[in-house]
Amino acid sequence: MKRTFDLLGAACLLLLMSPLIAVLSIAVALLLGRPVFFRQERPGLHGKPFKIIKFRTMTDRRDRHGRLLPDADRLTGFGSFLRASSLDELPELINVLRGEMSLVGPRPLLMEYLPRYSPEQARRHQVIPGITGLAQVNGRNALDWENRFVLDVWYVDHRTFALDLKILCLTFYKIFTREGISAAGHATMPEFMGSQVSQSGGPLRTSGSRLPRFAARVAAIGILLELGTAAFVFVVDPYGINHHLEIPDFNAEKTHRLSIGTTAERSLRLWLTDYDTLILGGSRARVGLDPAGPSLARLKAYNAAVPHASMAELYDIGMFALAHGAPRRMIVNLDFSMFEADRTETQDFPESGFAGVPMPIVYARSLFSPESFIDALRTVHANSIGFRETDKEDGFHQIMLTHNYSYRQVSDQRLNRLMAEFSSPGSFDYDLTRIGLLRDLLDRLTAAGVDVTLFISPIHARQMEALRAMGLLPVYDRWRVDLTYTVSQVNASKTATSEVKLWDFSGYNSVTMEDIPDPGDRHQTMRWYWSSARYTPALGELMLDRMLGQAYSGPSDFGISLTGSNLRSVLDQQRKRRTIYVALHPEEINRIWSRLLFLKITKPNI
Numbered sequence: 001m002k003r004t005f006d007l008l009g010a011a012c013l014l015l016l017m018s019p020l021i022a023v024l025s026i027a028v029a030l031l032l033g034r035p036v037f038f039r040q041e042r043p044g045l046h047g048k049p050f051k052i053i054k055f056r057t058m059t060d061r062r063d064r065h066g067r068l069l070p071d072a073d074r075l076t077g078f079g080s081f082l083r084a085s086s087l088d089e090l091p092e093l094i095n096v097l098r099g100e101m102s103l104v105g106p107r108p109l110l111m112e113y114l115p116r117y118s119p120e121q122a123r124r125h126q127v128i129p130g131i132t133g134l135a136q137v138n139g140r141n142a143l144d145w146e147n148r149f150v151l152d153v154w155y156v157d158h159r160t161f162a163l164d165l166k167i168l169c170l171t172f173y174k175i176f177t178r179e180g181i182s183a184a185g186h187a188t189m190p191e192f193m194g195s196q197v198s199q200s201g202g203p204l205r206t207s208g209s210r211l212p213r214f215a216a217r218v219a220a221i222g223i224l225l226e227l228g229t230a231a232f233v234f235v236v237d238p239y240g241i242n243h244h245l246e247i248p249d250f251n252a253e254k255t256h257r258l259s260i261g262t263t264a265e266r267s268l269r270l271w272l273t274d275y276d277t278l279i280l281g282g283s284r285a286r287v288g289l290d291p292a293g294p295s296l297a298r299l300k301a302y303n304a305a306v307p308h309a310s311m312a313e314l315y316d317i318g319m320f321a322l323a324h325g326a327p328r329r330m331i332v333n334l335d336f337s338m339f340e341a342d343r344t345e346t347q348d349f350p351e352s353g354f355a356g357v358p359m360p361i362v363y364a365r366s367l368f369s370p371e372s373f374i375d376a377l378r379t380v381h382a383n384s385i386g387f388r389e390t391d392k393e394d395g396f397h398q399i400m401l402t403h404n405y406s407y408r409q410v411s412d413q414r415l416n417r418l419m420a421e422f423s424s425p426g427s428f429d430y431d432l433t434r435i436g437l438l439r440d441l442l443d444r445l446t447a448a449g450v451d452v453t454l455f456i457s458p459i460h461a462r463q464m465e466a467l468r469a470m471g472l473l474p475v476y477d478r479w480r481v482d483l484t485y486t487v488s489q490v491n492a493s494k495t496a497t498s499e500v501k502l503w504d505f506s507g508y509n510s511v512t513m514e515d516i517p518d519p520g521d522r523h524q525t526m527r528w529y530w531s532s533a534r535y536t537p538a539l540g541e542l543m544l545d546r547m548l549g550q551a552y553s554g555p556s557d558f559g560i561s562l563t564g565s566n567l568r569s570v571l572d573q574q575r576k577r578r579t580i581y582v583a584l585h586p587e588e589i590n591r592i593w594s595r596l597l598f599l600k601i602t603k604p605n606i
Contacts, residue, residue, distance in 0.1 A: 001161055006103050010096035021090055024055060024082070031078045032056050037091055042108035045128045050100040052108060053091040057082050086175050092131045104164040105130025106152035109192070116194040117149075124152035127159065134163075137170035145192050162370045169228070230367040236376035239366055240393050241268050248383075255382040256375040257391045260366055261348025262306045263313075263355075266395065267320065268366065269302060271359045274325040277301035279395070280317055281333030282309040284457050287530065288540040289333070291394040295544035303395030305333065310343035311434035316354045318441045322448060329451045331547070334483065336467075336476055341431035396537075399530055407526050408519045412591075414533040415466055419595055422470055430475050432482070439486050446496035453547050454487065456480065458505035458539060458558075460532035461512045461581045462588050469592050477571055480504065484562045502562045503547050504570065508577035510555035511539065513584070 014021075028036045035056065042052045057079030061069045068074065075083075082088040095101040101108070108129035114122075135143055135151040143151075155163070235245055240254040258265055270278075277299045279289050284305075291301035304317055314332065321327060337343065353359045366372055390398050422428045445452050467473050487502045506512065516532060517524040528539040542554040557577075560570055582589055 002102065002164070003099070005161070005164070006096050009103050010093045014093050014097075017090055017093075020087075024087060024090070027078065028056050032059060032076060038088075041111055042129070043111055043114055043125060044100055044108060045125065047114055047122075047125050049111060050095070050098075050108075052101075053094050055082055055088040055091060057088050086171075089131055096131065100128075102128040102130045104132060104159075104167050106133050106155065107136065113192050116192060120153060121149040123156055124149060126156050132167060132171040134167060137167055137174050165229075165370055165373065226368060229373050233367050233372045233376045236379055238372065238375040238379040239265055239268070241265075241272065241363075241366060249386075250383050251379055253383050253387060253389045254379065254391070254393070255387045255389050256379050257389060257393075259371065259375045259378075261351055263317075263346060263349045263352035264362055264366075266304050266306065266317075267353030267359070268362060269395070270304065270321055271324055271353055271363075273302070275300050275302040275327050277329045277331065278321055278327040279303040279305055279331050279333070280309075280314050281305035282335055282338065283307045284335065284534050285333035286395070286397045287399050288535040288537055289331070289544070290396045290537045290540060292392070292396065293537060293541050293544070295541055295548060295550060299329075301394065305395070306346055306349075308346050309338060310340075311338045311437050312343075313346065313349060313354070314338065315437040315441050316349075318445065320354050322444060322450075326445075326448050326450055329453070330445060331453045331544075332455070333457060334454055335457050336479055339431055339434040339479060341429035341434075343434075404522060406519065406522065407517045407524075407529070407531065408521075410530070411460075411462070411516050411532040414531050415462065415592070416595065418463065418533070419466055419470065419592075419599060422472060428472055428475065430479065435482050435486060438483075439490065442486070442490040442500055443493060443495065446490055446493070446498045446500060449497045451498045452500045453503065454483070454500065455503040455543060455547060455559075456483070456506050458512055458528075458535055458543065460514070460516075460529055461508050461578075461585075462516065462532045462592070464507065464512070464578075465581075465589060466592050469596055480562070480571070481567060484564055484567050487562075488564045501547070503543070503559055504562050505543055505559045507570075507574035508581050509557040509559075511542070511558045513581050515585075516588075 025036045038054045038056045038058075039051045040054075041049045044050045057076070058074040059076060061074050063069060079088075092101055096103060105127050106124040106129055117124075133152065134155040135148040138151060139147070234242055236251045237243065237245070238251075238254060238256045239260055240257050246252045277291075277296060279285055279291065279301065281289070282305060286303060286305040286307060289303055289305070290296070291299075291303050304321070306313065306317070309317075318330070318332075321330070349355055351357065351362070351365075353362050390400060392398060442452060464473070464476075467476050483502060487500045490496060490500050511528050514526060514528050516526065516529075527536070529535055542552070543559060544550070545552045546554065546559045560566070562570065
């Protein structure tokens with residue numbers, strides 16, 4: 001991570017500072033002559049020599065015997081300014097790009113000092129030398145050699161990414177205060193002649209009073225730096241949590257809203273804000289149900305769907321919402337895959353409040369972590385160059401199609417992924433304990449008076465055919481039966497003070513049988529689907545209108561409220577509708593079987 005940060009930091013600084021570097025190069029050439037850059041061999045990692053690059057700050061004046069004059073006599077006024085402002089160090093960014101130096105590390109000194117180090121002091125070369133270091137922010141050249149080396153070795157033993165960030169920030173402070181530019185009576189530092197060590201070779205003994213004061217000073221500066229970093233992150237608000245200040249072209253677009261993780265950001269949102277309507281689900285709901293759309297615009301709605309969610313995660317999110325201001329309505333998008341036994345939790349779920357992490361800790365991480373500081377910088381940069389957020393404040397993820405987007409290609413990728421995962425016998429383990437989790441969640445929600453609407457995803461008919469070809473359609477139908485029975489049991493419970501509704505938008509109907517454009521057709525678009533696995537916000541609006549009893553303008557055969565009394569007839573009707581799809585799309589059926597043959601799965605009778 002340190003090398004990556006060095007590369008990004010050096011490249012960005014060189015880009016930003018290039019006009020200043022050009023001006024300084026001209027000034028050095030005019031005032032000091034050529035060459036503009038000072039190159040000198042210095043010891044790098046493990047003492048390996050490299051050429052350091054700096055701006056010239058001295059002339060080549062010599063005495064009558066041809067020997068160079070002392071540094072103090074050759075240092076010009078302009079050179080003193082460059083050193084005081086540390087502008088002479090800017091070309092060292094080139095050394096960083098080459099991998100010879102780092103942004104932070106012990107400063108590379110002279111080659112002739114190498115044999116003069118004690119074994120302990122020589123450990124400063126166990127890391128790549130830096131442009132700035134711990135010694136530079138704690139005295140710079142005014143610090144004596146022994147204490148300087150103590151700090152260098154301490155850095156070697158305790159270096160972290162967070163410490164590097166602190167040193168960089170303190171470096172800017174030291175530059176502006178111009179402290180410790182040189183040692184008393186010297187242009188920079190006196191020559192290092194070796195340490196004062198005992199004859200036994202023991203380490204340098206330092207004053208017992210100076211180190212505690214130094215440690216206290218470092219601790220105080222560290223605390224101030226942490227608070228300053230948190231204040232900067234709080235103002236920029238990269239995750240869109242605080243909403244105290246939003247400035248166009250500075251931080252209005254939260255381009256890194258989910259950098260802390262989808263579930264962590266959502267737990268913070270539900271902790272800090274009360275909503276009237278809450279959307280739960282997986283990737284389909286996240287990109288298909290827009291809280292700002294016509295159906296939900298008048299409600300205070302939030303899309304809390306998380307990618308690749310399992311039923312266990314939906315349970316935790318629902319319980320969290322109950323504990324932190326229960327919404328009046330909850331809309332839950334259910335997918336068949338959520339009820340698989342081996343469905344694991346999403347990567348960042350354990351870091352969120354949904355997993356039981358105390359919310360003050362989750363909130364503190366969003367302010368004080370090094371990652372949040374970097375995300376704040378990235379947010380400011382992204383805003384300055386016109387980037388726009390795709391993850392909205394209301395939790396909706398907006399898909400932006402590229403000019404060469406291929407519906408067929410993306411649909412094939414989704415289908416191949418599904419079949420590769422579940423095509424082998426027994427690869428999908430339907431878990432009834434996940435149904436139990438749903439039952440428990442519904443009991444708790446209805447007891448709290450929350451109106452719950454469940455709906456089965458409108459997966460494309462092509463996906464349904466893949467389930468059938470893999471032998472999973474009977475399991476899928478059993479799942480729908482279990483859902484219907486569970487909802488009936490919850491509604492019949494004496495503790496329920498609200499009702500649960502279950503809608504089924506899957507199967508074969510006018511919407512789910514939408515044609516997928518041919519592979520080479522980049523002009524025809526799909527109205528209802530991004531791919532055969534994900535639906536568009538337009539289809540999301542149709543479903544919301546249907547479920548919420550609003551003005552519905554969609555096909556009459558799309559969506560039905562499942563109950564114990566109509567379930568069997570619904571399943572029978574969908575089987576009949578399948579024959580229409582098979583007759584109209586034989587090429588789709590052939591593609592599915594061809595894929596199965598490729599995966600060496602025996603083809604059952606259709």
